[in-house]
Amino acid sequence: MTDRRAGPPVPRCAHPPAFDSWRDVRRRVISLLDEPPPLLVVTDFDGTLAPITLDPLATRIVPAARRALRVLARLSADRPDRLRLVVLSGRAALDVAGRVRVGRLEYLGNHGLEGGRLPWRARAEHLVVHIDPSLQPFVEPAERLGSAVAERLGRPDWLFVETKGPSVAFHFRQAPDAAEAVRRLDAAIAAIGDASGRQAFERFEGRKVIEFRPPAAGGKGAALERLLERERPESVLLLGDDRSDAEAFRVLARERAQRGLTGLAIAVHGATETPPEVVEAADMLLPAPLDAAAVLSALASAAARRFA
């Protein structure tokens, strides 16, 4: 394995970082099946199983990733003592379930603030989503903040406002100048002031997106902590590409150090914009969602053989 953490820091938008060899990644992933069960697999969606698109509504899963998830979902349903599977996304749970369209697995949306398990053969639209009741008071202010900012900026073409229950995301991937888009968004929010309800939220920045989320609700790091508590896995495989995934990677690193949990955090590189902390927090680095799909396929095949 290439130990990237021992090397120099990876600069943003400069040179592609050193990727781990496919053979090494596959070997490390499959070796998780040698650990005491169960293995918990948690994967992000955008940038991890699906290439990032200019329009977030146009994002589609890599077909090989869907096929691998189908096999893994079947195996986890048949052998929950051996395998658990969760898709953990920043999108709303219904949205990501509709893009993955695989039953018998759990979809956690909004970085883990909401979610549900899709039964076998159920339509993704019928996913029953549970939201923590304590977050309900944020739903209306999040919607208000979303429309107030869009209004203030004159609803530009480059802005996509995603209201998702108790939080709101401002996507600016289509902006000609990303730094200018951030400046304009922040200026609009500051100008709206307290009337926007902004002060009720915490600000998070991801890949070409700014989100406002209930304070102390936690992100994917807190979501992983809850999953570890509930599922009690002996080993964990994480896949992700953004800052929120890095939070989960750091939780995994802490759990490995403190209580001997086995685990592997794999970052999926996105063109030239992967935040450096994602690369730093990961154990291994893959070039693209197609490679993540291949990793999940290899795991699915190996698990199918072993569980037979």
Ligand SMILES: [Mg+2]
């Ligand atoms: Mg992502």
